[in-house]
Amino acid sequence: MCNSWVSSGSDRDATMRALPEIATRFEQLYQSLWTQPHIPASTLELCRLRLAQLHRCDVEWQRRDHAVPAPKRDALQHWPDDEQFSAAERACLAFTEVYAMDTQSITDQLADAVKAHHGDAGLVMLVEALGILDGMTRLSLLWQLPVPSAMRSPIGD
Amino acid sequence: MASKARARNTSAPSGNMIRDSALGLVPETLDHYMALNRAIWESGPLKPAEIEVARLRNARTVNCVFCKSVRYDIAKADGLSEDRVAMIDDGFRSSSLSIREKLIIAFTDQFLHDPNGLSEELKAELLASFTSAELVHLSMLVAHFSGFSRCAVSLGGMPDSLPVIEISLPQ
Numbered sequence A: 001m002c003n004s005w006v007s008s009g010s011d012r013d014a015t016m017r018a019l020p021e022i023a024t025r026f027e028q029l030y031q032s033l034w035t036q037p038h039i040p041a042s043t044l045e046l047c048r049l050r051l052a053q054l055h056r057c058d059v060e061w062q063r064r065d066h067a068v069p070a071p072k073r074d075a076l077q078h079w080p081d082d083e084q085f086s087a088a089e090r091a092c093l094a095f096t097e098v099y100a101m102d103t104q105s106i107t108d109q110l111a112d113a114v115k116a117h118h119g120d121a122g123l124v125m126l127v128e129a130l131g132i133l134d135g136m137t138r139l140s141l142l143w144q145l146p147v148p149s150a151m152r153s154p155i156g157d
Numbered sequence B: 001m002a003s004k005a006r007a008r009n010t011s012a013p014s015g016n017m018i019r020d021s022a023l024g025l026v027p028e029t030l031d032h033y034m035a036l037n038r039a040i041w042e043s044g045p046l047k048p049a050e051i052e053v054a055r056l057r058n059a060r061t062v063n064c065v066f067c068k069s070v071r072y073d074i075a076k077a078d079g080l081s082e083d084r085v086a087m088i089d090d091g092f093r094s095s096s097l098s099i100r101e102k103l104i105i106a107f108t109d110q111f112l113h114d115p116n117g118l119s120e121e122l123k124a125e126l127l128a129s130f131t132s133a134e135l136v137h138l139s140m141l142v143a144h145f146s147g148f149s150r151c152a153v154s155l156g157g158m159p160d161s162l163p164v165i166e167i168s169l170p171q
Helices: A013-016 A018-035 A041-055 A058-062 A072-073 A076-081 A087-101 A107-144 B027-042 B048-062 B066-071 B073-077 B101-112 B118-128 B132-155
Strands: B070-071 B165-167
Touching: A013 A018, A013 A107, A013 B132, A018 A076, A018 A107, A018 B027, A041 A058, A041 A076, A041 A087, A041 A107, A058 A107, A072 A076, A076 A087, A087 A107, A107 B027, A107 B101, A107 B132, A107 B165, B027 B048, B027 B132, B048 B066, B048 B070, B048 B073, B048 B101, B048 B132, B066 B132, B070 B073, B073 B165, B101 B118, B101 B132
Parallel strands: B070 B165
Antiparallel strands: none
C-alpha cells in the first residue's frame, strides 16, 4: 500500500502518529462524537458518509465509524426521496449538504428543522461534528491517502 | 450572515468565552475540544506566529467575523504584527511574508478550496520547506480552525464586524 506524501503513514491514524499529543487529543474528541447523547451516532455516520460523497472521497466513504445498514448506505445519495430516511435524519442531511457547499448559506429554516428534532444542543453538536468530519474528509484528500483495496461499495453521486 | 443566534447557552457565565458560548451546550465534547485546541497551539512544531497565519487565512476565507477579529497573544509575542497580518490577503504572494508563511497560506487555501487538486509543484515546495511533523501539524491545525470557524458561522449571531481583540489561549 502507498503512503501519504506528508508522512510514512498509509492511513489517518498512522499519519497523525507523527504528533502523539495532538493525535491523542484528536482521537479523544473524535470518539466523543459517537457517544454523546444529542445526535444519534447513526445520523452522524450518515452525515459523514454524505460529506464523503459530496467531496468524492473514497477513503472516507469506505471508513466505518458506526454501523449503517447496507441498503440505507447504498441509498444515501437519494435520501430526499427514499423512505428509509427518517424526518430527523433528513433534517440533518439537508443541513449537511448546505454546510458542505457554503456554510454562509445555511438558513434559519435549516437550523430550525434540526432543532425541532434534536434541540439547541443537537444543533450545536451537529455543527461541531460536521466541522470535524468535513475537516478530516478534506485532509484525507489533501494527504492523498491510499484507498483500501477492499472496495465495499461504489461511492455514488 | 445570520445576525440572530441559532442556539443559546443560558447557563450562568463562567468567564471562559468558549464555555460560555453555545459550545457549552455540549459538555460531552467541550473538554476534548478545548484540550485539542491547547495541543494544537502548544504541542506541535510550528511556531505560534505561523499557526496564527493559517488561522487568520482560514478566518478570512470562511468569513468568521469573530475569528477574524481575534489575535492570540502568543502569536503576537512570537512576532506576528498587524503589519504582517495585513499581508495575509489576496496579494500575499508578492508580500514580504517569508517563504514558509506564503506556503502556509497556499496550503490553507488548498484545504479550503480544492483539497483534491494539490499540484505536484506545491507538494514539492511544501516538502522542501517543512518537515513531515510540521506538515501534519499544519494539516491538523487548518482542519481544526476550519471546523471551529464554520461552527461559529453556522450558529449565527455574529455582527458584520468587530474590532481587533487580543486574547490568551482559552483554558
